[in-house]
Amino acid sequence: KAGVTQTPRYLIKTRGQQVTLSCSPISGHRSVSWYQQTPGQGLQFLFEYFSETQRNKGNFPGRFSGRQFSNSRSEMNVSTLELGDSALYLCASRQRNPQETQYFGPGTRLLVL
Amino acid sequence: AQKVTQAQTEISVVEKEDVTLDCVYETRDTTYYLFWYKQPPSGELVFLIRRNSFDEQNEISGRYSWNFQKSTSSFNFTITASQVVDSAVYFCALIFSSNTGKLIFGQGTTLQVKP
Numbered sequence: 001k002a003g004v005t006q007t008p009r010y011l012i013k014t015r016g017q018q019v020t021l022s023c024s025p026i027s028g029h030r031s032v033s034w035y036q037q038t039p040g041q042g043l044q045f046l047f048e049y050f051s052e053t054q055r056n057k058g059n060f061p062g063r064f065s066g067r068q069f070s071n072s073r074s075e076m077n078v079s080t081l082e083l084g085d086s087a088l089y090l091c092a093s094r095q096r097n098p099q100e101t102q103y104f105g106p107g108t109r110l111l112v113l
Numbered sequence: 114a115q116k117v118t119q120a121q122t123e124i125s126v127v128e129k130e131d132v133t134l135d136c137v138y139e140t141r142d143t144t145y146y147l148f149w150y151k152q153p154p155s156g157e158l159v160f161l162i163r164r165n166s167f168d169e170q171n172e173i174s175g176r177y178s179w180n181f182q183k184s185t186s187s188f189n190f191t192i193t194a195s196q197v198v199d200s201a202v203y204f205c206a207l208i209f210s211s212n213t214g215k216l217i218f219g220q221g222t223t224l225q226v227k228p
Contacts, residue, residue, distance in 0.1 A: 033214070043204065043218040056213045088156055098214025099146050099165075104158035 001027055004093050004105035012111045018079040021108045025072050025093030031055070032074040033102060034066060037088040046089075049074050050096065078110075086112045115140045115209050119219035126195050127227050134190045134222045136205030142166075144210040147181065147188045152202040152221070164188070195226045 005024045013019050025032050033056075034046040045058040049068035066076040072093075078085055088109050092102035116139045126132045138147075149161040162172065164181050172179045176193045192199055205219040 031214070033216070035216070042220050043206075043216075045215045045217075048214060056215055058215065090156075090158060092158075092216075094214075099208055099210070100214075101148070101160055101163050102216060103160060104150070106155065106157040109156070 004091055004103055006089075006091050006105040006108050008108060009106065010109050010111075012113065013081050014113050015081055015083060017081050018077060019081060019110060020075055020077045021089055021091075021110075023074045023076075023091030023093075023105060025074070025091075026103055028095065029093035029103075030072050030096050031094045031098075031100075032068060032072065033092045033094075034074070034076050035090045035092065036060075037090060037107075038084075038086070043090070046076065055098075081112045083112050086110060115142075115207075115217055117205055117207055117217050117219040119203075119205055119222050121222045122220070123223045123225070125225045125227065128197060129194050130226075131191060131193050132195050132224065132226075134192075134203050134205075134224065136188045136190065136219055138186050138188070138205075138207050140186075140207070140209050142209045146208040148206045148208070148216070149179065149188075149190050150204045150206060152204060154201075158204070161190075192224075195224075197226050197228055200224060200226045 031050045033048040048056040052068045063079045068074045088107045090107045092104045094100040145166045147164045150158040178191045180189045202221045204221045206216045
């Protein structure tokens with residue numbers, strides 16, 4: 001089976017812009033989670049989607065949003081980018097249940113100038 | 114509070130040495146799930162192992178072994194006869210039953226294996 005894929009892999013934006021990141025889960029996986037990784041804060045949970053519904057949300061401002069499509073692919077959007085949004089954004093998928101193992105994609109490295 | 118702590122920020126060893134990465138956690142939940150992930154320089158988190166809180170049996174997989182002790186809230190990871198390819202950042206993480214599947218990560222331990 002193909003693993004989790006994320007596009008784009010690298011992105012450079014300027015402050016105030018918005019960005020959309022995409023994630024395709026492992027075939028058959030219906031849950032997609034997003035995490036932000038920064039040197040200062042480490043790995044932090046953004047949100048999780050299951051069957052096109054947000055099932056859980058982390059402690060991030062409303063500028064961070066996401067959605068999931070009927071084929072389980074997911075997108076996350078960050079509006080009004082700030083310098084502090086520079087990070088590695090990781091997507092993970094699992095079959096359905098919250099306690100299952102999450103498998104991660106290669107990530108999207110976002111640099112905000 | 115639900116928290117995962119990896120006190121070792123960086124570890125450096127010479128190839129073929131054994132190395133243990135420590136992980137301790139805090140939770141009031143009785144049901145939880147423990148994970149270790151490896152992050153090579155490419156950035157992708159690679160799954161290594163999953164344990165549930167009811168299974169304290171230690172596990173060995175090749176050069177890797179895990180020691181889960183509920184009494185001390187620890188889930189340590191040992192690499193035997195380390196190799197240069199083991200150089201990476203290692204993360205311990207937990208899913209607490211009350212958190213609906215959110216992975217809570219430790220800060221990670223950077224392991225450098227020198228030839």
